Structure formats: C-alpha cells, structure tokens
Amino acid sequence: MLPVQNRVRSADDFRRAFRSGVRAGSRVLVLHAAKADRSHAVRVGFVVSKAVGNAVVRNRVKRRLREIMRARLGALAPGLYVVRALPAAAAADFGALEAALDRVLPEAQRKLAGRAEGR
Template identity: 55%
Template sequence: MLPVIHRVRAAADFARTVRSGVRSGRRNVVLYGAMTSSDAPSRVGFIVGKNVGNAVARNLVKRRLRHVMAEWIRTHPQGFDVVVRALPASAGAEWQDVHRDVTGGLAAVVRKLERSQVPEKEGRVS
C-alpha cells in the first residue's frame, strides 16, 4: 500500500499532472508525469474507469498498479507527480505485461522530464 504522503488525491493535482506534464502511452496504461520541488515527496495517482471492466477487474488492476508504483517510489522518493491511467486492455493482461508497460512508461516519463529540465547553453549557435 502507498502511504498517504505518496498519493495524489486532489482533483487539481490530477488535472495539473495530466494537462501540463509529459505523457507516455503503452498498450495497457498511459502515464503522465510532472516535476515537483526536489524536496517534495513523489506522489502517484490512479485513473481506472468503468471501461476497464467490472468492480472486481478494476480492483485487480489497481492492486497491480499500486504494487508496481510502490517499487518505483522506493527508487524515486522525491520530486515527481505521476498519474497512471489504466486502459481497457489492462484488465485481461498478464502481470508481467502490466509490470513491463508501467516500468517502461515510467522510464520514458522520467527521461522526458529530466531532459526538459536541462538548461540550454547560452550563446549557442544553431
């Protein structure tokens, strides 16, 4: 289970991360990420809509996503807000496929965020 300090809970935080952050889509999930202050704890939010399946299927998907994200929080404890949106394919996907999609998407999101934070060199001629 994710501690409360590592959860995105407010609608405004979800909206900010989804609208102004970077995006990485995979077969089973879409991940959105945004940088926060370097001393703020990393937080994770989940969007698992009714299009994923019935309540049992949605809860299974959420448990799997929480498990993967709990592993990720241990290695990235500060500086990121991430929202994971489950796609309908995630309900029928194997655990390994979901894990691979989430970890691959997270790597892409972090890479895009870190690349966007690198300042341009002044006086550079293009």
C-alpha cells in the same frame, strides 16, 4: 498500500499531471508525470475507468498497479505520477502490467528531465 504522503488525492493534482506534465504510453497504460510541487515526495495516483471492466476488474488492476508503483517509489524522481489504465489492462496479468510500467517510466522521466533543461 501506498503511504499517505505518496498518494495523489486532489483533483487539482490530477489535473496538473494531465495538463502540464509529460506523457508516455503503452498498449495497456499511459503514465502522466509532472514536476514536483512544493513537496519533495514522489506522489502517485491511478485512473481506472469503467471502460476497463466492472468493479472487480477495475479494483484488481488498481491493486496491481499500486503494488508495482510502491516497489519503485525509491527509484523515482520527486513529482506527480498518474497511471491511467487502458481497457487492455483488464486482460493483462501482473507481469504484463509490470513490464509495461517498466517501459514507460524511464521514458517519462527522460521527458521530464528534458523539460527541466529547457529542451
């Protein structure tokens, strides 16, 4: 479970990550990241639509993604991170989701750093 201070819960924060953030994707998920707002905490949210599967499958994917992100909270720069699962995430096991997230996290952080430098 993610600590309360590390959760994205408001629609405004989700919207901000989608609209003004950077995006990095793979076959199973897309990561949206935006700069830190007034708080200096890493905040993570998840979007798993009905296209991924029924409620059981969606919740399984969400639980796996939540655990993967919880283990990486200390390594992330402060900001908003929204993980959007794609339909292929339903067939992915824990290792595949972890590998996909490990590929897109550095790319998103590099893009955020580049945006901060004005590139």
